Amino acid sequence: MNKKINDLFFQKVFTKRTFLIGIVIVATLSSCSKNNDEIASETQTAALEVSHLKKGQLGGQEITYERKNGMNFFQGDIVLSDQQLTEESTANKGGASLYRWPNRTIYYTIAGNMGSINVNKINTAVNEYNSKTNTRWVLRTNQSNYVEFIFGSSNGSDGWAHIGYQGGKQTVSLDQYISVGSVIHEMGHTVGLYHEHSRQDRDQYVSIQWGNIQDGQAYNFNKYTSGTDIGPFNINSVMMYWPNSYSKNGQPTIKRANNTNFTYNRTGFTTGDINTINAMYP
Numbered sequence: 001m002n003k004k005i006n007d008l009f010f011q012k013v014f015t016k017r018t019f020l021i022g023i024v025i026v027a028t029l030s031s032c033s034k035n036n037d038e039i040a041s042e043t044q045t046a047a048l049e050v051s052h053l054k055k056g057q058l059g060g061q062e063i064t065y066e067r068k069n070g071m072n073f074f075q076g077d078i079v080l081s082d083q084q085l086t087e088e089s090t091a092n093k094g095g096a097s098l099y100r101w102p103n104r105t106i107y108y109t110i111a112g113n114m115g116s117i118n119v120n121k122i123n124t125a126v127n128e129y130n131s132k133t134n135t136r137w138v139l140r141t142n143q144s145n146y147v148e149f150i151f152g153s154s155n156g157s158d159g160w161a162h163i164g165y166q167g168g169k170q171t172v173s174l175d176q177y178i179s180v181g182s183v184i185h186e187m188g189h190t191v192g193l194y195h196e197h198s199r200q201d202r203d204q205y206v207s208i209q210w211g212n213i214q215d216g217q218a219y220n221f222n223k224y225t226s227g228t229d230i231g232p233f234n235i236n237s238v239m240m241y242w243p244n245s246y247s248k249n250g251q252p253t254i255k256r257a258n259n260t261n262f263t264y265n266r267t268g269f270t271t272g273d274i275n276t277i278n279a280m281y282p
């Protein structure tokens, strides 16, 4: 009797383990440089992580984006819908001017597995939006158009978000170690903000250090000229890339136009960020 139970037990364990080994091999092949902890945490999604760089149209401009896990990633952490990549109408042209939330109101939910630490960060960020901008973030009851905060990874500090109002359910993804400032950044994408460094006037203020950018990542530093630039360029914006974003050698990839370094802001809104959001949501 006991033997039978043990056999069944091992049979189940073996089956499960075989399944996991299959996935871990994929993860190992696709991320040789990562340590075991990182591999372990990525086993759930690694099998799906087949990524491809693609070209598409956004607001009438040809852009390069990354197709990954069935989503379209632009400038690293902005997710574009398939619809956004196929629209050609110039009437819909522009980033910040399009896809705004009706009545300045963003309904949101938080995934049940988020964890209290991240929930506290979300609550802090929501309070920042609700107290300093014209947008109102309201816990969803039964609304059909809303954003869900999902838990991305237990060991990363990244996030990503759909850009602007999509209709239906859309997403902000937060990793375990993300900062409140970066939560505010991702929520900036939700309300429709692109990255500050991609403004069409950016070359007057910053100098892209192309030689320091990782191979294959230069497209993340292209200007997005189809967006609507609101207010003056703001190097301290919470929507600005970090000085060492995508660096291959530890050297800055973005400096001030006069070739000096700048320090990034991920503590929260600057006055310029608040003014921009309030211009979008008067």
Ligand SMILES: [Zn+2]
Pocket (backbone or CB within 6 Å): 077, 078, 185, 186, 189, 195
């Ligand atoms: Zn971003």
